[in-house]
Amino acid sequence: MVLGVREQLTEAIRLRLRADVPVGIYLSGGIDSSLVAGIVTHLVREEGARLGNQDATSRICCFSIEFPGQGSYDESDVAERTANWLGVQILKKRMDEATLADNFADSVWHCEHHNMNLNSVGKFVLSTLPREHGFKVVLTGEGSDEHFAGYPWLIGEFLREPDPAMPGTELARDAALRDSLRERGRREFMAMVQRERSLGSRNPTNPEAFRAVNEVRMLGLTQAFLPPPALWSSWVREAWAGADPVMAQTAEMPEEAKQKMRETWHPLHTAQYLWSRSLLANMLLTCLGDRTEMAHSIEARPPFLDHVLSEYANGLPPSVKLAYTPERENEARSGGLPWENGNVLADLFTEKWILREAGKPFITQELYERKKQPYVAPNRWPKDGPLDKKMREICTREAVERLGFVDYEHVKAAMDTAFGDDADRGSFRLLLAVAAWVTISERFGVRRAEPSDQARGGNTDGGLGGQA
Structure with missing residues (x-):
């Protein structure tokens, strides 16, 4: 089974190297993207595979997000150690509070739905990096946690x-x-x-x-x-x-x-x-996937969602996906x-026990032993900072009440508790959702929701009556 996963994943990655443009890799501090980078490096250097067009083969390039000063939310140091171990280039996109605030509305407009974390904004900004360096295709790690x-x-x-x-x-x-x-x-x-x-x-x-x-x-x-x-x-x-x-x-x-x-x-x-x-179909592959990438004309290819690999993974026993290993309980995480x-x-x-075993030749010992860290953006920010100001700029009483379906008093209460050292994280997430709805409403010209919509069975034009 271990060999089967290795063979299926390697072939899935090999197929996704085909392109007449440069192909890069999104690299985080997790095993999924690191394994993709490791297998790509093996295929190019050991088997002579072409990484997109010929020019790109000479430089395997990875792109990573950096959340400076944000502790375990910032995995860029792990990604850099992986890149150094593989001997490949890594380019980082610095993601500070001002950058997240400045790109919030554009990210929402491209994603077309809310997300209760700023990781979607981070992914949106990250996708400017390969574009700036002449890459039009990237390989990503989505789908591994699901399978x-x-x-x-x-x-x-x-x-x-x-x-x-x-x-x-x-x-x-x-x-x-x-x-x-x-x-x-x-x-x-x-x-x-x-x-x-x-x-x-x-x-x-x-x-x-x-x-x-x-x-x-x-x-x-x-x-x-x-x-x-x-x-x-x-x-x-x-x-x-x-x-x-x-x-x-x-x-x-x-x-x-x-x-x-x-x-x-x-x-x-x-x-x-x-x-x-x-969640995979409606969130991870939209606001953390295709829409944030295509906003900058980047085609992302997720090898873990290859249909042959997916079918193989679906047939694996539960105990090789989640292994009971109490002897590892005291290991640092x-x-x-x-x-x-x-x-x-x-x-x-x-x-992901079987994936770790299948990928062991292609990753560092650090990643082989590392517990999963999800890609999430920090959710605690200071009062009167760029994000606090951005939420207040978007979520005004007039803008929220123009939606028609949201109680502004609830939003106002969240605004008072969403930022600062003692911030309520639930309030912050709620503001992100409401700010997204306001942005979508304004940019797409969505008319105000009214009780009469429910009485007549809803708006048959999908809510875009403002443009009708």
Whole structure:
């Protein structure tokens, strides 16, 4: 299986080197993009593969984001060590607060939807860098976490049932151990949610919906990324009081898939499916992918989403994606990210175990041993700084009330607590969403939402009546 993953990924990368323009690589401090860079270097130097056009073959070039002075949010030092180990060029884009503020509105306009983190703005700005240096194609690492179980919130679903493909493992034999670990993970995750106020805006408990997906709780997590109901205007809350987003999500799934969730798939694979059909498709591949890149005419190619590799990964047992490795619990890990001092259950597991083994010849020992760090931008910024001023500039009473569906008083309260040393992170994320809606409304000429829209079944022109 390890060799199979290595062969499939290598071929997926080889295919994506074909181009008549220079091809670069987006490199972070994680294993996914580093593995892509390592395999590209191997193919070019050891097998004579061409990296795009002939001129580009002589210089393998990586592009990375730098968040100066932001602790573990800044992985540029890890990326630089990887580039030095590979002997390739690395170019960094400095991402300070002023840069994020200056590019917020343009990023939203190109993405066409909100995002509750500034990582999308960072990706938007990063994509100016290859453009400036004559590159039109880049390889990226998106899709790896989805296929190889890289997210810490997947561990609870992994523990829900034994892995029938590997009955000899400790977790498969010991149901009590699985249950105790899953309960520990639940407590730690809820503590993180409470601390961050970034998730949990809804607490879906619809039993019918959860039965449809074999009680997998990932269904509720995908809903937790929605803004809190209190943000909406009173008429919106009244009109949609009976709406059930969880049922809506399950209703649009193919019946064949839901039957497999209940009868065939391991809960880990069900959770991966739910995440891929929601957050991957609607957020990661849009505001963290194609739209931020194409805004600068950059074509991004994600080898981990190669259909042959995807099909191969889908057939792998859960236990080779998430390996129970309690002997590694005391190894050092970086802090500062959402589950700092919280989601320590992840320290008992090695996420993407089979990918690490498959990629070991192409990455540093540091990356082979490193725990996952998500690409997120810092979410705590000073009062009266560039971002505070930008949010106040966009989210005026007049602009917010012009939307028609948002309660300005809720936004005003968030404005007072979103910045400073004691900032409420949930308030900051809420402001990012509202500021995005205001920007989209103004730039696309979207008319104000009115209660009468609901009475007549909605706006049939998709909300662009301002231009009609």
